[in-house]
Amino acid sequence: MLYYPPSHAMAIDCIVKSKSSVPEMCQEASKSLVFDASLLQHQNSIPAEFVWPDHEKPCPNPKELPVPLVDFGGFLSGNPVAAAEASKLVGEACREHGFFLVTNHGVDSDLISNAHRYMDYFFELPLSEKQRAQRKLGEHCGYASSFTGRFSSKLPWKETLSFRFSAEKNSSHIVQEYFEKTLGDEFLPLGEIYQEYCNAMSKLSLGIMELLGMSLGISKESFSEFFQDNESIMRLNYYPPCQKPELTLGTGPHCDPTSLTILHQDTVGGLEVFVDGEWRSINPNVTAFVVNIGDTFMALSNGRYKSCLHRAVVNNKTPRKSLAFFLCPKEDKVVSPPNELVDSNNPRIYPDFTWAKLLEFTQKHYRADMNTLQIFSTWLQQQKNS
Ligand SMILES: C=C1C[C@]23C[C@H]1CC[C@H]2[C@]1(C)CCC[C@@](C)(C(=O)O)[C@H]1[C@@H]3C(=O)O
Ligand SMILES: O=C(O)CCC(=O)C(=O)O
Ligand SMILES: [Fe+2]
Numbered sequence: 001m002l003y004y005p006p007s008h009a010m011a012i013d014c015i016v017k018s019k020s021s022v023p024e025m026c027q028e029a030s031k032s033l034v035f036d037a038s039l040l041q042h043q044n045s046i047p048a049e050f051v052w053p054d055h056e057k058p059c060p061n062p063k064e065l066p067v068p069l070v071d072f073g074g075f076l077s078g079n080p081v082a083a084a085e086a087s088k089l090v091g092e093a094c095r096e097h098g099f100f101l102v103t104n105h106g107v108d109s110d111l112i113s114n115a116h117r118y119m120d121y122f123f124e125l126p127l128s129e130k131q132r133a134q135r136k137l138g139e140h141c142g143y144a145s146s147f148t149g150r151f152s153s154k155l156p157w158k159e160t161l162s163f164r165f166s167a168e169k170n171s172s173h174i175v176q177e178y179f180e181k182t183l184g185d186e187f188l189p190l191g192e193i194y195q196e197y198c199n200a201m202s203k204l205s206l207g208i209m210e211l212l213g214m215s216l217g218i219s220k221e222s223f224s225e226f227f228q229d230n231e232s233i234m235r236l237n238y239y240p241p242c243q244k245p246e247l248t249l250g251t252g253p254h255c256d257p258t259s260l261t262i263l264h265q266d267t268v269g270g271l272e273v274f275v276d277g278e279w280r281s282i283n284p285n286v287t288a289f290v291v292n293i294g295d296t297f298m299a300l301s302n303g304r305y306k307s308c309l310h311r312a313v314v315n316n317k318t319p320r321k322s323l324a325f326f327l328c329p330k331e332d333k334v335v336s337p338p339n340e341l342v343d344s345n346n347p348r349i350y351p352d353f354t355w356a357k358l359l360e361f362t363q364k365h366y367r368a369d370m371n372t373l374q375i376f377s378t379w380l381q382q383q384k385n386s
Helices: 006-017 080-096 109-123 127-133 174-183 185-215 221-226 295-300 355-365 372-385
Strands: 069-071 099-103 142-145 159-166 231-239 251-254 260-265 271-275 278-281 289-293 310-312 320-327
Touching: 069 080, 080 099, 080 185, 109 159, 109 185, 109 231, 109 260, 109 320, 127 142, 127 159, 127 174, 159 174, 159 185, 174 185, 185 221, 185 231, 185 260, 185 289, 185 320, 295 355, 295 372, 355 372
Parallel strands: 069 099
Antiparallel strands: 099 289, 142 159, 159 231, 231 320, 251 310, 260 289, 260 320, 271 278, 271 310
């Protein structure tokens, strides 16, 4: 039985009372507010919906977090000593704060720079053009600008474009088809680049899953096979400059509900991780990917590794971009830890669930934060009991 401190009980109570939604996720959110950064960023005042509470506002000059640098080259070349060393580093990072950098990753640098270049092209289009890919309520794919119409307060100062990736052989063009179908033939070059980028991310994810398996003392195939046919989410984050960056957040504090995040940030900086009671910055390193585990992997590891709290701050000078590949299992796969990670000293912490159900929870019932998995576990139980 999971224990919930009173605050969680209240959140659960909200879910039960309002039959499915919690205060933050409300259908009656102000639809009139349109986030057109090209207009908003020149206004003197920031609409109240974008101003975060004092205890969540950005801190001036956060200290840098020295994140372990995992050299992936030796592992890729099949060197068992290098693989063991990389696995040890990954394990240490995941036991501490869940973030590490991966270098010598084998992903073509031209592919990465093209992926960034095409982000500039897309997000600099007129809002009406971008809204042709408008995310529908309850859907995780599409274009979203600060989630107006989805949340009623603490709106993130960002625009996003999210789309599906599938590692299944019969879905090898799913990304290209999305761009062509949603935005038109002239967007085929973007579709090709992001298809290639997601293929590379999927391959890198499976290698990292081998290192994670080794670091937990189970077979290196255990997790990589689980994600072989992954149905993942690719998200392009675009953070326009904000005239009052001390009042807003690009992405609020959260743990990723997904399994593994492979993030490439540009040279601007703004990613922060909450470690030992304070926000610490992860400084840009364009030759490396920033990797962190999410809630679904925390459940898969039976809580051995923690999904970590992080956020993104904005600035008043230049747009910031990040490409986030969210590794997710095939939607109907049951998320359940390997037997080796469950024993009398390590009883089960989370119930079995499917990623489809957790995704539905974050898209229709609950704004992902630092408590998502706990609240989801109770919501799931209540669904089963009703
Ligand atoms: C499954 C997902 C939901 C979010 C995108 C992916 C993984 C991260 C999640 C998110 C970024 C966590 C913070 C809140 C959120 C609403 C956001 O700011 O975008 C989350 C994404 C989402 O629900 O769209
Ligand atoms: O843009 C960033 O640096 C972080 C974004 C993030 O955490 C997310 O999209 O889940
Ligand atoms: Fe995140």
